[in-house]
Amino acid sequence: MTLPRALDFLAVPERFMAVSTWLAPVLGALAAALIGAGLWTGVSAPSDYQQGATVLIMFIHVPAAWLSMFGYICLAGASLLSLIFRHALADAAAKACAPLGAGFTALALATGSLWGRPMWGAWWVWDARLTSVLVLLLFYLGYIALRASIEDEGRAGRAAAILALVGAINLPIVHFSVNWWNTLHQGASVFRPGGPTLALVYLIPLLLIALGYMAAFGSLWLVRIRAELWRRRARVLSLQAAGR
Amino acid sequence: MTLSALKIEALSVRRGERRLFEGFSLAANAGEAVALTGANGAGKTSLLRAIAGLLHPESGAVVFLDASGMSLDPDGARADHIHLVGHQDGLKSSRTAGEELDFQAAWTGAKEGGVAAAIDAMALKPLLRLDVRRLSAGQRRRLALARLVASPRPLWLLDEPMAPLDAERRALLGGLMQRHLAEGGLILAAVHDPLPFPVRTVEVGA
Amino acid sequence: MKGFLALMRREFNLAFGGGGPLLALTFYACLVALLPLAAGRNPTQLGLLGPDIAWLALALASLLSLERLFEHDYEDGALELLVMGPIPLEAVSVVKALAQFLAINGPLAFAAPIAAIALGGPVSLAPMAILTGLLGGVAFAFVGGLGAALALGAKRGGLLVAVVVLPLFAPPVIFGAAALDAVRAGQSSLMALTLLAAYAAAAVALSPLAMAAACRNALD
Numbered sequence: 001m002t003l004p005r006a007l008d009f010l011a012v013p014e015r016f017m018a019v020s021t022w023l024a025p026v027l028g029a030l031a032a033a034l035i036g037a038g039l040w041t042g043v044s045a046p047s048d049y050q051q052g053a054t055v056l057i058m059f060i061h062v063p064a065a066w067l068s069m070f071g072y073i074c075l076a077g078a079s080l081l082s083l084i085f086r087h088a089l090a091d092a093a094a095k096a097c098a099p100l101g102a103g104f105t106a107l108a109l110a111t112g113s114l115w116g117r118p119m120w121g122a123w124w125v126w127d128a129r130l131t132s133v134l135v136l137l138l139f140y141l142g143y144i145a146l147r148a149s150i151e152d153e154g155r156a157g158r159a160a161a162i163l164a165l166v167g168a169i170n171l172p173i174v175h176f177s178v179n180w181w182n183t184l185h186q187g188a189s190v191f192r193p194g195g196p197t198l199a200l201v202y203l204i205p206l207l208l209i210a211l212g213y214m215a216a217f218g219s220l221w222l223v224r225i226r227a228e229l230w231r232r233r234a235r236v237l238s239l240q241a242a243g244r
Numbered sequence: 245m246t247l248s249a250l251k252i253e254a255l256s257v258r259r260g261e262r263r264l265f266e267g268f269s270l271a272a273n274a275g276e277a278v279a280l281t282g283a284n285g286a287g288k289t290s291l292l293r294a295i296a297g298l299l300h301p302e303s304g305a306v307v308f309l310d311a312s313g314m315s316l317d318p319d320g321a322r323a324d325h326i327h328l329v330g331h332q333d334g335l336k337s338s339r340t341a342g343e344e345l346d347f348q349a350a351w352t353g354a355k356e357g358g359v360a361a362a363i364d365a366m367a368l369k370p371l372l373r374l375d376v377r378r379l380s381a382g383q384r385r386r387l388a389l390a391r392l393v394a395s396p397r398p399l400w401l402l403d404e405p406m407a408p409l410d411a412e413r414r415a416l417l418g419g420l421m422q423r424h425l426a427e428g429g430l431i432l433a434a435v436h437d438p439l440p441f442p443v444r445t446v447e448v449g450a
Numbered sequence: 451m452k453g454f455l456a457l458m459r460r461e462f463n464l465a466f467g468g469g470g471p472l473l474a475l476t477f478y479a480c481l482v483a484l485l486p487l488a489a490g491r492n493p494t495q496l497g498l499l500g501p502d503i504a505w506l507a508l509a510l511a512s513l514l515s516l517e518r519l520f521e522h523d524y525e526d527g528a529l530e531l532l533v534m535g536p537i538p539l540e541a542v543s544v545v546k547a548l549a550q551f552l553a554i555n556g557p558l559a560f561a562a563p564i565a566a567i568a569l570g571g572p573v574s575l576a577p578m579a580i581l582t583g584l585l586g587g588v589a590f591a592f593v594g595g596l597g598a599a600l601a602l603g604a605k606r607g608g609l610l611v612a613v614v615v616l617p618l619f620a621p622p623v624i625f626g627a628a629a630l631d632a633v634r635a636g637q638s639s640l641m642a643l644t645l646l647a648a649y650a651a652a653a654v655a656l657s658p659l660a661m662a663a664a665c666r667n668a669l670d
Contacts, residue, residue: 138617149604177621332527350456
């Protein structure tokens with residue numbers, strides 16, 4: 001199958017490289033601005049009398065959790081494109097995306113743990129959302145492990161793409177089953193993700209930071225795809241130099 | 245409608261980063277055999293696998309035609325009209341030769357009495373009760389080739405079929421191949437040594 | 451049809467041969483025996499978690515011999531023959547996963563009640579242990595087969611299959627354990643069983659597609 005016209009624009013590697021040369025730093029600057037603005041409005045918001053300053057961790061944690069999901073959607077999307085169109089750029093995009101998504105997921109887990117500690121005195125709480133995010137991290141790690149274990153690049157990419165799509169179908173099921181599991185064991189934990197209620201005053205900084213994370217994700221993703229494309233080109237050249 | 249002709253049009257195959265060959269074209273009709281030659285790693289095996297549909301070529305096409313020149317559905321043709329006997333035998337070492345022959349014959353759609361004919365043609369009678377792991381390389385090759393006799397299919401794709409066979413068995417196989425051609429079949433064989441009968445030769449990966 | 455039956459005969463022969471069921475059962479017994487050694491033999495304490503751990507051990511034991519599902523055929527060239535056969539590769543995958551279920555997961559399901567009771571669960575748990583073992587076993591066989599197909603030709607195949615497949619096991623593990631807990635609490639296990647059955651059905655319906663795609667990819 002050949003790519004539809006709309007995607008054709010970016011699909012040619014030279015054009016992608018040209019666009020990403022300026023787009024990546026622009027997104028990076030945007031990310032810094034948005035995250036800065038978000039943190040500033042967050043800090044100047046009235047602090048929650050119950051949680052105090054630790055509400056700041058929420059500003060890092062909640063958007064990171066959103067991004068972990070967003071990252072997997074990007075991974076599944078790139079995987080789908082690479083399978084249907086057998087396109088090298090989509091494959092490189094998927095490969096570049098996974099560690100990024102895993103990074104945001106790990107950040108969400110670490111900050112989630114820190115957030116819970118002052119309130120509950122435990123370093124880790126098996127509540128529905130943290131458990132879901134943990135399973136998401138395992139999906140990411142499985143993808144990265146599969147890709148790394150198969151030697152042929154093309155084959156590894158396609159096998160991992162199939163896994164990413166299987167994971168995408170399974171994620172809602174996992175999410176549902178973990179939530180259901182949580183309701184069964186409700187007595188043990190009353191840890192609710194947003195705290196008492198997510199006041200509107202918190203929503204704006206969270207959205208700003210989330211958008212900032214997205215811009216950062218986009219910027220880093222472009223940079224990683226460029227690195228991957230260069231790596232592949234270098235390998236082809238060195239093979240040619242070695243002479244078939 | 246049965247397969248009568250094979251047309252390969254400008255086929256390019258790449259394994260990993262290497263392009264094995266490009267723009268390869270070939271036409272073969274019923275009753276014709278083609279011997280594929282070339283250095284090791286030149287792409288003879290990949291070419292056979294690409295025709296069999298196991299490999300995705302980078303570009304180009306493989307077309308199967310019936311007697312009237314109409315093109316056949318490639319998936320149907322590959323499922324019903326082609327035998328691929330590759331380097332490896334595809335035999336399970338823990339099963340007996342008889343069990344494996346029965347399976348391969350049933351799987352490839354053997355004709356009535358096909359298994360018996362195959363046992364005769366390939367002199368497999370004394371081997372049937374033995375575990376495959378106890379067979380020599382030549383015996384395993386004869387067992388793997390048996391399905392060519394048991395289940396009639398027009399196009400044979402053979403990857404170094406003669407390699408582990410001794411002179412007597414090579415002549416045997418040569419006879420079988422000539423009979424297949426006389427009945428209107430096609431053969432594409434990747435070989436290092438010449439076949440025991442005159443045949444068109446094409447080099448791959450030049 | 452003849453080809454289909456011949457394939458079934460072959461797959462069952464290969465799955466049961468070489469002591470497959472015995473190996474899985476022995477592994478299961480080892481896991482179950484190690485639990486009290488780790489957790490202490492206080493019957494009340496053991497009985498609280500024992501049956502749930504027996505259920506988890508079932509999931510782990512099903513990972514055994516998953517690697518062999520496609521790997522041997524891939525290595526000796528038989529997979530190429532299976533791809534070019536009378537029935538689609540998706541159906542071939544179903545037959546393989548079915549053989550895996552009958553040879554490995556089925557026997558494990560019938561060993562499950564013994565393990566649950568040995569680890570301090572009430573005898574009333576036995577029928578549910580078998581039922582969850584069977585339904586869960588279908589899910590484990592089909593999803594596991596998917597992992598086996600994806601890991602074809604990879605280094606460290608066995609461990610890789612486990613890493614890929616265990617996160618996918620999370621939903622059936624949750625549902626099966628919930629059914630067992632419901633029986634112990636005297637409540638209805640219908641919801642949990644329905645969810646488990648639904649997951650198993652989805653696995654049977656969808657994983658053959660992915661298994662076949664993964665096999666074709668490995669041959670490419």
